[in-house]
Amino acid sequence: MTASAPASAGLLxxxxxxxxxxxxxxxxxxxxxxxLVAMSLASEHFLTTTNLLNVLRQSAPLIIIGVGMTFVMATxxxxxxxxxxxxxxxxxxxxxxxxxxxxxxxIPLVLVVGAxxxxxxxxxITLGVPAFVVTLAGLTSIRGVAFVYSDGYATPIxxxxxxxxxxxxxxxxxxxFLIAVVVAILGWFLLNRTRFGLHALATGGREEAARVMGLxxxxxxxxVYALTGCLxxxxxxxxxxxxxxxxxxxxxxxELEVIAAVVLGxxxxxxxxxxxxxxxxxxxxxxxxxxxxxxxGVNPYWVQVVxxxxxxxxxxxxxxxxxxxxxxxxxxxxxxxx
Numbered sequence: 001m002t003a004s005a006p007a008s009a010g011l012l013x014x015x016x017x018x019x020x021x022x023x024x025x026x027x028x029x030x031x032x033x034x035x036l037v038a039m040s041l042a043s044e045h046f047l048t049t050t051n052l053l054n055v056l057r058q059s060a061p062l063i064i065i066g067v068g069m070t071f072v073m074a075t076x077x078x079x080x081x082x083x084x085x086x087x088x089x090x091x092x093x094x095x096x097x098x099x100x101x102x103x104x105x106x107i108p109l110v111l112v113v114g115a116x117x118x119x120x121x122x123x124x125i126t127l128g129v130p131a132f133v134v135t136l137a138g139l140t141s142i143r144g145v146a147f148v149y150s151d152g153y154a155t156p157i158x159x160x161x162x163x164x165x166x167x168x169x170x171x172x173x174x175x176x177f178l179i180a181v182v183v184a185i186l187g188w189f190l191l192n193r194t195r196f197g198l199h200a201l202a203t204g205g206r207e208e209a210a211r212v213m214g215l216x217x218x219x220x221x222x223x224v225y226a227l228t229g230c231l232x233x234x235x236x237x238x239x240x241x242x243x244x245x246x247x248x249x250x251x252x253x254x255e256l257e258v259i260a261a262v263v264l265g266x267x268x269x270x271x272x273x274x275x276x277x278x279x280x281x282x283x284x285x286x287x288x289x290x291x292x293x294x295x296x297g298v299n300p301y302w303v304q305v306v307x308x309x310x311x312x313x314x315x316x317x318x319x320x321x322x323x324x325x326x327x328x329x330x331x332x333x334x335x336x337x338x
Contacts, residue, residue, distance in 0.1 A: 028264055028278060028314075032285045039292040046295055053174055055284075055291045057242065060176035061086075061235040062283040065254070066261045067187035068118075068228030070279045073262055074191070075224050076204040076271025077131040081121060081138030082232040082258060085114050086251030087146040089236030093162070094155035094246025103162040111233045117142065118229020122222035139255065146248040154247035157240060166241025176238045180280075183231065188276040200224055204271020260307070261286055264314035286310065 039046040065082050072079045089110045096106045117138070124134045157163065168175040191197035199220050202210040211217050235254075240246050263269060264285060265278025286307065293303045 028266060028285065029281050032281050032288070035285065035288055035292065039288070039295070043292065043295045046292060051291065051295075053177075055287050056177040057174045058291075059283050059287040060174075060180040061238050061254070062257055062261055062287065063180040063280050064183045064238065065228075065232050065235040065258045066265075066279040066283050067183050067276060068231035069258050069262045070187065070265075070267050070274050070276055071191065071197075071200055071224045072131075072228050073259075073267050073269065074197075074200045074204045074271060074274035075221060076207070077125065077221065077224070078135060078259070079118070079121065079225060079228050079232075080132070080135040080255050081117070081142055082228065082235075083251035083254035084139050084142035084146070085117050085229055085232040086236035086239060086254060087143050087248050088117075088149070089114055089233045090240045090246040090250040091146045091150040091155065091248055092246070093237060093240050094157050095149070097157055097159045097162060098155060103159050106162070107165075107237055110237060111230050114233025114236070115226045115230040118232070119222050119226035121229070122225030125225070126218040126221055143248065150246070150248050152248060154245045154249070156245050158244070162237075162241050163244055164241070166238055166243070176242060179234070179238060183234070184276055184280050191274060191276055196220075196223065201272055201274060204268075204274075206272070256311075257286060257307075260311040260314060264310065269315065282314075 045051055065086075069079060069082065092113060093106055093110050096109065097103065121131075121134050121138055125131050165175055165179070170178055191200070199210070199215050202213070202215060203217055203220050207217060236250065239250055243250075261282035262279050263282070265275055265280070265282035267274040267278060289306065289310065290303055293306065294300070
């Protein structure tokens with residue numbers, strides 16, 4: 001390189017470049033670790049078993065629904081209707097249990113309802129309507145159906161089998177988080193080790209190229225949205241079981257938290273790149289931040305402000321910084337090869 005050549009990434013040793021890329025790529029995990037350390041020093045109640053289990057229980061629905069949203073965003077889509085699906089499933093569950101149906105029958109039924117809602121969203125999207133518009137319409141109309149069905153009232157749930165799903169535990173770990181772990185493991189396998197996951201990533205990476213390769217794009221989108229609807233229903237089951245009631249107000253603004261967790265975890269807003277592990281870490285970070293601020297006595301309204309700031313920073317990292325650093329690393333690698 002001549003003295004007049006612009007300074008570039010090639011001036012840095014390869015090990016340092018790799019470290020910088022790793023810091024950006026896995027910054028969310030680093031942030032989660034740093035927050036845990038900071039809060040353990042700031043509050044003596046943070047690392048107690050009771051508090052940790054409580055945070056894990058609260059994170060479970062976010063993780064469950066976030067796994068589905070990861071698949072949707074892998075295809076360059078978005079689903080704003082998941083919170084409303086939670087509400088509809090909540091009131092349907094309470095109603096059907098109140099009619100005397102057993103929990104082991106009600107749960108599969110509401111999962112089918114959620115999958116049907118998601119498949120319907122996916123089918124309309126394949127007709128050419130933008131996913132944002134379709135699912136935004138679902139956000140309002142599905143919750144409206146929940147209010148009509150329940151007359152706007154919450155219904156208590158007393159079925160012991162169903163309530164155990166939200167309040168029980170196994171081997172000292174609460175049931176909601178165990179369900180979330182199983183869903184995350186299955187989601188990781190489906191995304192990274194199956195043809196369906198690879199096709200979803202290919203669809204989001206470059207849809208026209210995937211179509212030329214012979215992939216059934218429309219079928220993939222319908223399946224992805226059906227999966228997300230089913231997991232939204234499962235999240236609704238967990239929330240209803242934890243609160244022991246079915247309410248049309250369940251899941252309000254939950255879709256934004258889910259999207260924040262997925263983007264925070266490193267899944268691209270433009271499709272083609274997704275990570276289940278990142279989604280889990282993103283959901284945990286959001287809940288640990290909220291929990292830590294509450295323990296420090298921060299005004300709850302400021303907690304909402306901080307959550308919004310985290311979302312903006314996540315999008316900034318995801319769309320701008322990550323892309324620039326990766327381009328910088330590629331350029332430096334090409335210079336090394338010369």
